[in-house]
Every structure is written in structure tokens, then in C-alpha cells.
Amino acid sequence: MERANLNWKELSFGYMKTDCHLEYYFRNGKWEEGKVVKDDTINLSIAASCLHYGQECFEGIKVFENKNGKATIFRVEENAKRMIRSAEKLLMEPIPEDVFIDSIFKLVKLNKRFIPPYGSGASLYIRPLLIGISALVGVNPASDYLYVLFCTPVGPYFKGGLKPIKLYVEESMDRAAPDGVGDVKVGGNYAASLRVSAKVRKLGYREVLYLDAKQKKYIDESGPANFFGISKDNKYITPDSESILPSITNKSLMTLAKDELGLTVEKRPVHVEEIFDFKEAGCCGTAAVITPVKSITYRDKTVTYCEGDEPGPISQKLYNKLTGIQLGEEEDKYGWNREIPLE
Ligand SMILES: *Cc1c(COP(=O)(O)O)cnc(C)c1O
Numbered sequence: 269m270e271r272a273n274l275n276w277k278e279l280s281f282g283y284m285k286t287d288c289h290l291e292y293y294f295r296n297g298k299w300e301e302g303k304v305v306k307d308d309t310i311n312l313s314i315a316a317s318c319l320h321y322g323q324e325c326f327e328g329i330k331v332f333e334n335k336n337g338k339a340t341i342f343r344v345e346e347n348a349k350r351m352i353r354s355a356e357k358l359l360m361e362p363i364p365e366d367v368f369i370d371s372i373f374k375l376v377k378l379n380k381r382f383i384p385p386y387g388s389g390a391s392l393y394i395r396p397l398l399i400g401i402s403a404l405v406g407v408n409p410a411s412d413y414l415y416v417l418f419c420t421p422v423g424p425y426f427k428g429g430l431k432p433i434k435l436y437v438e439e440s441m442d443r444a445a446p447d448g449v450g451d452v453k454v455g456g457n458y459a460a461s462l463r464v465s466a467k468v469r470k471l472g473y474r475e476v477l478y479l480d481a482k483q484k485k486y487i488d489e490s491g492p493a494n495f496f497g498i499s500k501d502n503k504y505i506t507p508d509s510e511s512i513l514p515s516i517t518n519k520s521l522m523t524l525a526k527d528e529l530g531l532t533v534e535k536r537p538v539h540v541e542e543i544f545d546f547k548e549a550g551c552c553g554t555a556a557v558i559t560p561v562k563s564i565t566y567r568d569k570t571v572t573y574c575e576g577d578e579p580g581p582i583s584q585k586l587y588n589k590l591t592g593i594q595l596g597e598e599e600d601k602y603g604w605n606r607e608i609p610l611e
Contacts, residue, residue: 269610272381272421276388279423281555286379289418290371293401294361299415302371304378310416315403317410323400324455325354328554330391331376331419331608333383334596339376340605341394342594344369346516354452355398359409363398372396373608375417380610382421386595393422425556430579430587432562433474433551435490437540438464442481443488443511450488450511457513458492465491475551477564479540480509486537493553494518497538497546498582504531505546507538517552517590523602524589529582544571548580558587 285308292302318324327347334340348365355362363371372394376383384390396417400410441464444450444457464476477495478488487507489495494515496506504525506518525531543549549561560579563572573580579587592598594605 270381271383271385274382274384274421276384276390276421277423279384279388279390279421281393281422281425282420284420286382286419286421288375288378289416290375292363292367292371292415294413294415297411299361299364299367302374308418310414312401312414313403315405316399316401317404317408318399318401320404321400321407322454322456322459323358323360323410324397325351325358325360325453326395326397326455327351327453329372329394329396330422330554330594331383331394332391332594333386334594334605335386336596337386338596339380339383339392339608339610340594340596341372341376341608343516343520343604344372344606346519347396350453350514350516351396351398354454357449357452358454360398360400361413363396363415368396371415371417375419376608377610379419382419384421389424389427390421392419394419426559430558430560430584432560432574432577432579434472434562435475435477435549435551435564436468436471436473437477437479437564437566438468439479439484441467443476443478443491444481446480446482446511448511451513453513461491473565477566480537481511485539487540487543488512489515490551492555493551493559495538496521496550496552497542498531498548498580499542499545500547502531502582504533504582505538505542506533506535508535509537515553517554517557520590520602520604521552521558521586524586525582528589529585531582540566544569546571546573548573548583550579550583550586557590558583560584
């Protein structure tokens with residue numbers, strides 16, 4: 269395979285144009301055939317409902333070249349199902365699961381020269397998004413939709429391994445309301461979180477740790493990632509809340525924590541004061557898999573989990589297991605990987 273001439277080891281987690289993207293229109297009550305588009309722009313009415321009223325949802329998935337030189341994708345059915353839930357919650361036309369998976373396979377095959385080589389630490393990031401495109405001024409769901417997907421090669425989220433970050437519990441602002449849309453992957457949640465991240469970054473912290481918006485007592489999640497703590501008696505504890513986005517990485521880590529590391533897994537409301545009883549904590553999501561938490565600041569108290577930049581041993585083991593499975597270095601006994609045919 270002729271690979272693109274890129275410095276694979278130096279890639280950042282950013283956007284780069286590839287050979288093409290795909291566009292699928294839902295018009296006149298049905299999904300049309302997908303189109304391959306070379307240009308990386310889309311054409312929209314200035315009155316498109318996504319622009320005014322935020323009818324938008326998306327996904328993020330990584331494709332790897334594994335140890336055996338095969339292109340594989342991790343638990344893609346879960347992303348397909350989540351995108352359907354997101355679309356339905358915003359009254360958008362969902363993309364059928366088989367169309368979603370086929371579209372990704374097609375996109376990857378067409379852009380195969382951008383799949384980073386095994387061992388580079390990089391991956392091909394897939395970004396599917398769905399938007400309402402009907403020209404509307406009144407507030408109503410669109411009748412027409414555009415499903416766009418593109419890919420871009422990305423380097424590891426943190427170069428040089430796991431880098432612990434500092435979290436700050438910001439109680440004066442919320443990301444999502446309890447009965448709102450915090451549990452689906454929609455752009456609006458991110459727009460709402462930008463000001464919170466900006467505030468804590470100014471104070472010297474990397475990310476926000478959100479509490480439940482109703483009582484401000486229980487941990488929700490951390491910006492674009494779920495949260496877990498490891499208790500002193502070796503439990504993997506992760507919040508259960510109606511305003512958390514169910515992370516596929518977290519779901520996988522729960523399985524590995526239980527079955528491979530023999531930890532007890534608890535998914536339940538986690539009171540914020542419990543942070544003082546954990547021995548390790550982490551954020552998890554597709555982009556970084558695990559971001560170890562160095563410290564959490566809550567009101568006038570800071571709890572520190574890592575000395576220096578050393579992640580805790582359990583976080584490190586979980587990270588090695590999950591990335592090992594993704595890269596074909598560890599047996600995929602749960603059947604999480606799917607090979608993408610490139611010929
Ligand atoms: C995407 C996302 C995550 C992580 O989910 P993964 O499926 O693990 O990538 C966590 N929280 C939010 C708010 C997200 O949008």
C-alpha cells in the first residue's frame with residue numbers, strides 16, 4: 269500500500285484534509301445513495317436549521333493499523349447505536365446502523381493511504397456528523413438532513429504516553445441539565461461547556477469536573493470524557509447519571525477492570541466527597557483512552573493522586589490492556605475489533 273508522505277510520529281490531534289469525504293442526503297422522506305466528495309466543504313442554505321437551532325449530532329471513532337497490518341475499528345456498532353439515540357433525541361432522522369457502518373468502511377478504503385502505520389502511535393480518526401438542512405426560520409425539526417463523514421490522521425492525544433492532568437470542580441456553571449441532552453453526543457453540549465473550560469484553564473487547570481446540575485453533590489463527567497476513580501480497596505467506581513454521555517471507552521474499561529484485573533466495578537451516583545478516598549482517578553474517551561488525573565480541586569481542598577507525571581498502576585494497566593486489544597497485541601476475546609477490508 270502506497271502511504272501518504274506524512275511524518276506519522278509527529279502528527280498532532282488536529283484536522284488535515286484527506287482525499288475525500290462522504291455525503292448522504294435524507295430528502296423527500298428517504299436516504300439517498302452516498303456521494304464521494306473531494307472538496308472538504310459543504311453547501312448549505314443560510315437558513316439551514318442546524319445553523320440556527322443546533323440540530324446536530326456527531327461521533328468520534330478511531331481506525332488503527334494493527335500488529336498484523338490490518339485496518340481495524342473498535343466497537344463501531346456501539347457508535348452506530350449511540351448516533352441513532354442522539355439523532356432521535358433531537359428529532360432528527362437517524363442513520364440506519366448498516367448505512368453508518370458501511371459508510372465508515374467505504375470512507376476508510378477510499379482514504380487508506382492516510383491510515384497511520386502500526387507502531388507510530390497515530391490513528392485514523394473518523395468523524396461522522398448529522399445536521400438538519402431544511403431552510404427554516406420558525407423553530408421546528410428539519411425535514412431534510414445531511415450525514416457527512418470525514419477522516420483525518422491524528423497523533424496520540426498526549427505525546428509520550430499518559431500525562432496526568434489537573435481537574436477543577438466548577439460549581440457555578442453547568443454543562444448539561446438533568447432532563448436535557450447531556451446523555452447524547454450533540455454539539456450544543458460542547459458549545460455550552462466552552463466557557464467553563466476557559467474559566468478553569470485561566471485558573472491553571474486542564475479540565476472541568478462537572479457535578480450534577482440539580483444538587484451539585486454527585487460527579488457527572490469531565491468535559492469531553494467520562495470519569496472513574498479507583499478506591500483504596502481496588503474498586504473501579506464510575507458515576508451513573510442521566511446527564512452523562514455513555515462512553516464506549518468507559519464501558520470497555522469496566523469490562524477489563526472486572527474480568528482482567530479482578531476489580532469490583534461500581535457504576536452508581538458518586539458523591540463528590542468520595543474523591544478524597546480514591547487512590548487513582550482518570551478521564552476516559554476515544555481520543556486519549558485514559559487521561560490520568562493528577563489532582564482534583566474542590567472548593568478549598570486539593571487531592572493529589574500522582575506524584576510527578578507518573579500515572580497510577582491500575583490506570584496504566586487498564587490503558588495497556590485496552591490499547592493492546594485495539595492494536596492486535598492482546599487477544600480480542602470480547603470481539604471488539606472489526607477488520608476493514610481495504611481492497
Ligand atoms: C464522546 C464523549 C465521551 C467519550 O465517549 P467515547 O465513546 O469513550 O469516545 C465522553 N463524554 C462526552 C461528553 C463525549 O462527548
